[in-house]
Amino acid sequence: MQLTKLQNQFVKIRTNKAFELFVIGVIIFSALLVGAKTYEMSPTLHYVTNLLDWFISAFFLTEITIRFLAEERKKDFFKSMWNLFDTVIVLVSLIPADDTDMAVIARLVRVFRVLRMVSIIPELRILLVSLVKALPQLGYVMLLMFIIFYIYAAVGSTLFENINPELWGDITISLLTLFRVMTFEDWTDVMYETMTVYSWSWIYYLTFIFLSAFAFLNMVIGIVVNVMEQEHAAALKEKMEDEGEPTLKDIQAQIAALQVQLSQLAEKPSQDTTYVKVNAE
Incomplete structure (x- = not known):
């Protein structure tokens, strides 16, 4: 005791x-x-x-x-x-x-x-758990992003190596340069430098930015937000269960039970009427 x-x-x-x-x-x-x-x-x-x-x-x-x-x-x-x-x-x-x-x-x-x-802090736990659970889905997005990075880095190293070897000397340096472009760190300076030789090279940069900074990063954000909403719903359900409050499933089960009772009550008067008619005969 x-x-x-x-x-x-x-x-x-x-x-x-x-x-x-x-x-x-x-x-x-x-x-x-x-x-x-x-x-x-x-x-x-x-x-x-x-x-x-x-x-x-x-x-x-x-x-x-x-x-x-x-x-x-x-x-x-x-x-x-x-x-x-x-x-x-x-x-x-x-x-x-x-x-x-x-x-x-x-x-x-x-x-x-x-x-x-x-x-x-529970809210921080939800954020971290959401990020961890989103990693499997994020892995495929990151893999596809790396493929796009690699293709553009190979093309950039082939075309722009003679213009600026410090930025396009090999594929690894080109990957770093493309990361700089994706994060918008003075990317216009890189573009204008290559445009002095290849005037059409702006297409190379704009398509890369559209794919990496806009498309893929928004996909990453969407995946994380979706998982976070699921974790918030799970945490709310757990909290309601701990406090003894009815969950959505409990409410749905109660509604289904009420519908069954109503249908039984609706059938009962017709059965009573049939019973009265038989007795009258």
């Missing part, structure tokens, strides 16, 4: 909005502390930042322990990808960041503690 009460206290702490906001504040402060360490500072200030860093690590360890103890079934805690991510980040950040062989790794892990913001 005492253990159950203690677990309930941990659950209240974990679900407390003030506690979640405080955790987010500590994560933001941790990010600022990592940035502050990139500047030169006095030995005293360096000592203070190290103390604050250890305080943050201890707080994160306490917070992940509370979340673990609040779980009713401890095995379910490690079934969540976000819980595993947080646990690894917290445990590795406990590595001493002094002048040791692991100092560089420890500092890098402390930088990645900022990513814990993703696991804390």
Whole structure:
């Protein structure tokens, strides 16, 4: 009984909005502390930042322990990808960041503690999960985009190599030049340079920009937005189920049940009328 009460206290702490906001504040402060360490500072200030860093690590360890103890079934805690991510980040950040062989790794892990913001804020989780789930579909778009890049790079290297070898010397340099054109980084300078020799070369650039910057990038955005809408719908459904509110399927099932009842009621008077006629005879 005492253990159950203690677990309930941990659950209240974990679900407390003030506690979640405080955790987010500590994560933001941790990010600022990592940035502050990139500047030169006095030995005293360096000592203070190290103390604050250890305080943050201890707080994160306490917070992940509370979340673990609040779980009713401890095995379910490690079934969540976000819980595993947080646990690894917290445990590795406990590595001493002094002048040791692991100092560089420890500092890098402390930088990645900022990513814990993703696991804390549901909206950020939806964004990241949507991006990951969109990768298979994005892969085919990227493959097709690379084919277009490669064809245009080969054509550009063949036609424009003598005009400017620094931009069109070989196919790899041509790929970088085309990336510059796609991102509109002074692409008109590149075009006007080739137009002095080939006046029709503007067709080459405009068709490439239309395919890469307009067509393919809009396809990428469309795929990500579509997956994001699906994740938002799934998250809303899960939230409604957790709160006990009826979902769309539940409402549809209730409507279907009502329609069956109405049809049965509509058939019942006709059956009663037939029964009365038989008795009358």
